[in-house]
Amino acid sequence: MSAWRSTRNWAFPRLSPWLSGRPGADRRRAIINIDSSGLGSDSWPVSVAWRILDTGREGHVLIKPAPTWHGWDEEAEEIHGISRARLDRDGRAPAEAAQEIAIALRGLEVHSDAPALDQMWLDKIFADAAHLAVPALRRYGDLFPGAARRDYQALVREVGDQAADWKALADIRRLAAAVTLYERG
Numbered sequence: 001m002s003a004w005r006s007t008r009n010w011a012f013p014r015l016s017p018w019l020s021g022r023p024g025a026d027r028r029r030a031i032i033n034i035d036s037s038g039l040g041s042d043s044w045p046v047s048v049a050w051r052i053l054d055t056g057r058e059g060h061v062l063i064k065p066a067p068t069w070h071g072w073d074e075e076a077e078e079i080h081g082i083s084r085a086r087l088d089r090d091g092r093a094p095a096e097a098a099q100e101i102a103i104a105l106r107g108l109e110v111h112s113d114a115p116a117l118d119q120m121w122l123d124k125i126f127a128d129a130a131h132l133a134v135p136a137l138r139r140y141g142d143l144f145p146g147a148a149r150r151d152y153q154a155l156v157r158e159v160g161d162q163a164a165d166w167k168a169l170a171d172i173r174r175l176a177a178a179v180t181l182y183e184r185g
Contacts, residue, residue, distance in 0.1 A: 029053045030108040031175050032137065033168040034121040035080035037065075038073030045121035046082050046091075048101055049168035051176045052108065053143075059104050060169045063125060064091030080167045098129035105135045113140040113175060143179045155181060 032050045037043045044065060051058040064087055072084055092100070101122070112118040115137040126134040144152040155178045162173035 028108045029143065030105055030110045031140065031143075031172045031179070032105070032110050032112050032118060032122075032135070033171040033175070034112075034118045035082070035166075035168045036076060036121060037069075037084075038071050038076045040071050040073065042069075042071030043073065043076075044069040044071065045125055046076075046080060046087055047166055047168045048097065048121075048125070049164075049166065049172050050101070050104060050110070051172045052104075053176060053179060056176075058169065058172065059100070060166055061097045061100050062087055062091040062166075063097050064088060064093055066094050066128070082166065094125045094127070095129040098126045098132050098134075101125065101135070102129075102132040106133075108135070110135045110137055111140045111143055112137045113171075115139055140175060144182055147182070152178065152182065 030050050030052045032048065034045050034049075035047045036045050045063050047060065047062050049058065049060040062082065065084075077083060091097075119134075119137045122134050122137070126132055141147070141149055141152060144155075156174060159174050159177045159181065162170045162177065164170035164173055
């Protein structure tokens, strides 16, 4: 039993709360976004941003490269706007960043718009912090029950750019705003 919700030029089928569970009603959810030094096999994560959907609390950490991390793509730097020098100066060691991420996201259902790639980056950050549980990422689209990918992506585009000091943080703000619009329906 679905009802159609239509606002402007996008429409989402909404499932009955009794069939699908009200989004977020019985679980705490977060969105994560990770920027990297590139997409090659020698690339590594440079920044991680997250936002807890039910509280609006967010966090961000810059990652100082581990001694074995060498890949750097100038085009990636142009996209995320974080220099290698800044990471060396202001970044946290991967194990320290892993601890901060693990504490912030403990017990949360964590969503990503690129879960396979972001999971790879998280695994790399957590590699030297074996005592910490790596968050298992879920698809961002799961936050839009009954919606087609093209429809929730249109909503994200409609939300537009969000202000932030780092691209990863701006991205999660945009993704979170789209979820809020969808849920307020």
